[in-house]
Amino acid sequence: MRTILYILQKEFRQIFREKAMLIIIFIIPMVQLTILSFTATFEIKNTNIAIIDHDHSHESRNLIRKFEGSSFFTMSAFYDSYEQGAEALKKGKVHQLLIIQPNFEKDLKRDGKAKVMVITDAINGSAAAIMSAYAHSILMDFNKQLLVEDFPQLNVNDPIQITVSNWYNPQLNYTTYMVPGILVLLVTIIGMFLSGMNVVKEKELGTIEQINVTPIKKYQFVIGKLLPFWIIAMFEFSFGLVLARFIFGVPMLGSIALQLGTVSVYLIVVLGFGLFVSTITDTMQQAMFISWFFMVIFILMSGLFTPVESMPDWAQTVNTLNPISYFIQINRMIMLKGSVFSDFAQQFYSLVIYAVLMLTLSVWRYRKVA
Amino acid sequence: MTTNRPNVIEVRNLVKKFGDFIANDNLTFDVKQGEIFGFLGANGAGKTTAMKILCGLQAPTSGDIKVAGFDVYHQTNKIKQNIGYMSQRFSLYEDLTVKQNFQFYGGIYGLSGKQIKERTEYFLNKLELSHVANKILKEIPLGWKQKLAFSVAVLHHPKIVFLDEPTGGVDPITRRQFWEMIYEAANEGITVFVTTHYMDEAEYCERVCIMVDGRIEAMDTPSALKNKYEVTSMNEVFIRLARAQSTEQ
Secondary structure: OHHHHHHHHHHHHHHHHOHHHHHHHHHHHHHHHHHHHHHOOOOOOOEEEEEEEOOOOHHHHHHHHHHHHOOOEEEEEEEOOHHHHHHHHHHOOOOEEEEEOOOHHHHHHHHOOOOEEEEEOOOOHHHHHHHHHHHHHHHHHHHHHHHHHHOHHHOOOOOOOOOOOOOOOOOOOHHHHHHHHHHHHHHHHHHHHHHHHHHHHHHHHOHHHHHHOOOOOHHHHHHHHHHHHHHHHHHHHHHHHHHHHHOOOOOOOOOHHHHHHHHHHHHHHHHHHHHHHHHHOOOHHHHHHHHHHHHHHHHHOOOOOOOHHHOOHHHHHHHOOOHHHHHHHHHHHHHHHOOOHHHHHHHHHHHHHHHHHHHHHHHHHOOOOO | OOOOOOEEEEEEEEEEEEOOEEEEEEEEEEEEOOOEEEEEEOOOOOHHHHHHHHOOOOOOOEEEEEEOOEEOOOOHHHHHHHEEEEOOOOOOOOOOEHHHHHHHHHHHOOOOHHHHHHHHHHHHHHOOOHHHOOOEHHHOOHHHHHHHHHHHHHOOOOOEEEEEOOOOOOOHHHHHHHHHHHHHHHHOOOEEEEEEOOHHHHOOOOEEEEEEOOEEEEEEOHHHHHHHHOOOOHHHHHHHHHHHHHHHO
């Protein structure tokens, strides 16, 4: 026990000696949390739409006004020909084209039906789907209005009334959704890199050789190396929660104790992973690359940006090995849904198994040899 | 005069191979308590490998080896409690102060807070380095750092201290002081196992063992070796042995 305390004292002295490290550890994650939470959003606003109106009639202007009235669209241009519109779409000046055929009004009045065309830049598939859906809903709305105004005798009423209510995030606020996830990312990155770089740094400097001739036991060394970063990451997570609550107004429905309890286990996984990387590498460069390799895969597959459920089956299988994925789920559930332990027990036990595994591996791999 | 003292290091048929390369070829020797035992050889002769095996940093390929009464295969942690070690490469923490380094290593070896304080003061006074007690190691000259590294290695009063080329890159005056420290440690009953390739330092040892290409070519007191080869300095002894080796090849 005393030995561990001496190691802790030494580690903290080294961490706090370096001013640059303090900035990296404490300031950068907070800046990242602030910036990412405001910017990492899938909401689509200000879609630039160009209108090609071949009809120039009362009804076509009505339709255009509908688009103008939507906050989702910005009228960026009016073109006379399809070619001009296509060119603008190609250059990326506009995201969407609305083309109104000649005789739009006449056809409507005469035949009761007319055609418009919507072309969407679909390079980003999910954004395109959203833009199309918006355009579609405006057109539906316009349709219905026509029916009501021009054919009042039909008495159109939807046979099924749909009431949508969004639970857990009623305003569909992306910040609410992203902050709990980004918070997980930040403590993961800090934890994995700090622990990953630490032991390998001692290898590079040669100080590990002096440690290896002392009677320090493996478990004392591992605890002494992990605990400082665990404490720092716990502090950071708590601080992040405060920011989430008071700067981003993210609701915190669940128990904070439960949240801190789960993050404490999760951090053992992350730090154990970093330490393991540290034990299998010889230079900080190698450790950095290996950590990044896993980190990028884990982050992109974590469900932070894209739902895990829509990934292919094999990817979901791979994801059972992704600790970030488990913890983002847990963290979102606790914060946004107020979930209790039994709601995420399975994910939690997976993390516990993972933590035991990583610690065992790193104690096993750390050899007191030179 | 060394005959009555017990052996603290017993090595029988030590072999260490790295693949096909034989770093240590069948070494057999004993070191007695309180002895200053010099391990000499050219670069790559296998000195450091042998020393690392004795410190429990590497496992031997074969052989019976006991250090401080403990077996190097299964009791490395007990060996480590009883030895001090100073690496070829400076390996104290450069980003901690002198005092903090003493405190850390004292703590690791289980000294009490009071003992750490007393011994730190004792060594700093002896080395006349009290004025740098609170400086970080990065800021002090190499010669001083080497002396501090030696003090840290004997801080817990080990049975044996292993010094791997301790005076590399150090000026002659500091080297001289360094050997005074070694003598003092030996007088206190600490066995000193030192590797070097400075042959003038070999003269300071009670007994030397000269390694050439992984084998022990000669082992005796410096004066006996000089008599045997009919030369006046250890330098000549070494050159004879090394030259004999190269003509054989």
